[in-house]
Amino acid sequence: MYNWEKSFQKWQSFQELDHSLRQKLTTMQDDPTALEDAFYKELTFGTGGMRGVLGPGTNRMNIYTVRKAVNGLANYLLENTVNVKDRGVVVAYDSRYMSQEFAVETAKVLGAYGIKTHVFESLRPTPLLSFAVRYFGTVAGVMITASHNPPEYNGFKVYNEDGGQITPSQAAQIIEEIQKTEDELSVPFMEKEEVEKEELLDWIGKEVDNAYLEQLKLISKLSMEEQEKEKDLGIVFTPLHGAANDLVVNGLDQLHFNQLHVVEKQAVPDPEFSTVDSPNPEEHQAFTMAIEHGKEVDADILLGTDPDGDRLGVAAKNSAGEYQVLTGNQLGALLLDYLLSHSNQAVLKSGRMLKTVVTSELGRAIADAYQVKTINTLTGFKYIGEKIHEFDATGETFIFGYEESYGYLISSICRDKDAVQAAVMASEMAHYWKQQGKTLLEALEGLYEQHGYFLEGMSSLTLKGKAGTEKIASIMEAFRSEPLESIATYQVEKVEDYLTGERKILGELEEKTETIELPKENMLKFILPNDSWVTLRPSGTEPKIKCYYGVCTDSKEESKRKLAVLKETMDQKIAAILN
Incomplete structure (x- = not known):
């Protein structure tokens, strides 16, 4: 069992703790709920990277959780890719708080392994990072961003040598390496000036922009x-x-x-x-x-x-x-x-x-x-x-x-x-x-x-913190253990459970099961007649559970009506589970 109080004490007693993080930690000392949320787990590195609220703690985005992620990435790259040190890694960042700082921290940790890092001299969009990986031929890319999350968030997104987001199998191997780093406070790194002096940090100007525009x-x-x-x-x-x-x-x-x-x-x-x-x-x-x-x-x-x-x-x-x-x-x-x-x-x-x-x-x-x-x-x-x-x-x-x-x-x-x-x-x-x-x-x-009048909709429910995570899990479990046979007046023809990889075909005769030829994911899809469907899935980047809807009829008015009925029905079912 992860002991958040022990983890908090370790941070509090760390003499070299970043000054701004120590100040924030001091203001949190009389708020056990806030402390528990900051330390009750390690910030999750998911299938593409990690994203979280900025601040002190193992469950927050800060220089120490970033260093730990980079440490794991470095070990993964050295083990699984060729010519790592020369090909290097390219890093871009957006306009968020601490974005450039996290980009430099990435270079400092990679530098400790002798891995060269190309870092853009100013903010750049995510697609240019993907392009830059392919342009330079690097072994990986890192984008410091939390996309469109609120201002208090930032994130660390990893790209493979193809310029795509890392695959689930690559993510699993990186996560395994990250977990080998037991102490995020003692990750090896070089100082910025030293990395630059050793020519392990290359600042990128307009070269990549111009190539992209061409x-x-x-x-x-x-x-x-x-x-x-x-x-x-x-x-x-x-x-x-x-x-x-x-x-x-x-x-x-x-x-x-x-x-x-x-x-x-x-x-x-x-x-x-x-x-x-x-x-x-x-x-x-x-x-x-x-x-x-x-x-x-x-x-x-x-x-x-x-x-x-x-x-x-x-x-x-x-x-x-x-x-x-x-x-x-x-x-x-x-x-x-x-x-x-x-x-x-x-x-x-x-x-x-x-x-x-x-x-x-x-x-x-x-x-x-x-x-x-x-x-x-x-x-x-x-x-x-x-x-x-x-x-x-x-x-x-x-x-x-x-x-x-x-x-x-x-x-x-x-x-x-x-x-x-x-x-x-x-x-x-x-x-x-x-x-x-x-x-x-x-x-x-x-x-x-x-x-045809294809119309779609999406509703989401935000459930923050540890309690929220547990509620989202309970909603998915409820729909999974008792799959819907109808939604409003519409019969469910197929139930696709992407976690088990099974598609159940429902009907008057014997129920059939097919295999879904896709990777596993915590998602349920209920397929209705006439190109209509409902999908339920937890967000991979935010504390939300999302419900998606799609319908098709011969008129815009009928599609709007049908969409509204599906949404109202699902909202009621989710509310009933929470209550």
Whole structure:
């Protein structure tokens, strides 16, 4: 049993404890609940890395928990990859508190093992880190970010030598090495000046940015002549105080989108994200300032990226002239249709579209229309990146990958979702539809009329701390031990349990069981008639349990009604379990 009081005493008596962490620890001494939460466990290193609240303690993000993670990573790399010391590791970071400090700490620990670290001299978005791994040929990459979590969070995200997020098997081996480090306070490291002197710390300037922008231009579906023309498209862009500003602006500029307006107050990197309640383009309040600016300049579309620049939100004008934020599923469907309709048919024969199991089935319907095969992956872009890597060997062609949570990838120059690619392609797509006399919303309506009114929703319940973790586990256990046979008036046709890897086919006759050919994950999916479904899963990065819904009917009104019924029913069932 992990003894949090013993762990707290160890930290308190450590003479060389970082001064700012000691001050915070002192203020917590009379709050046993806060102390227990900070020390009751070690910060979890999950399938991609770790993310947590900043502060002192083994269950917090700080220089000591980061050093411990890097120590484990270093030992894993030395054991499992070749030419580690020369190839090195590349590190990027976003605008959060302690981001640059954690990047330097990573170099200091790797330096103690003689491993060279390339660190960007200023903040950069996550997709550029993925690109940089491939550009430099490093054995790994590290991104210091907590994505769109609240300001008090930061994180440590690990990438493999392919530029993708580490796979579950790689994560398991890294976790094993991390756990061998018993004392996070005594991890070996070099001082920053020493690492620089030994040339084990290489500061990166604009070299990688320029190489990325060259590749970004090649992604365009416009002819060379069209690329050079000035575009009649008004764009408002907000990076939401994050790291994507320069690359998005330069990416649009090189295709001559000259009517670009940046929300200047939100272009300033700010770890407090002081102009928004949450720096998450999935939440429509994040577009408040962009909408105001859009009305002032009569923009056609609004673009918003999250702090680490891997998620993109887009808003377009509706028939009333108001800006409407597209869902991740809607933007993904539009991008997919645009890309497929502007691709060489010969390429599409081996083409593959990748999406997650909680992403809209509209994408599959569109891909089917172009005779492109759809492959489902588990939730999380690491699985999409892993599939792209497999295509390198199989000869299959990656066409597009996306997930409902505003993550898209157009070109495999990166192996993680890329809001910069998506922002430039969304602008190009909006320009195309404007030339056809349509807005993005009118183009979307055309997809619904052709394929059916696919609508999706997601609800989440935040349950923080140790008690919250236990409640989330109890909810999943309740649905797993007594699987639903119906949701409202809709019969459940199949139950997919991704933890056991089993799909149960329900019906009047004998129940059948199939194997789900995907890695194990704590997730349940209930499949209903007519392309409708409900999925329940705990978040891998936040203290939340999420419920996803998808429906398809012949009308928008009926799809909205059905979606509302599913959501209300599931909310009631979850509330009943908690009560």
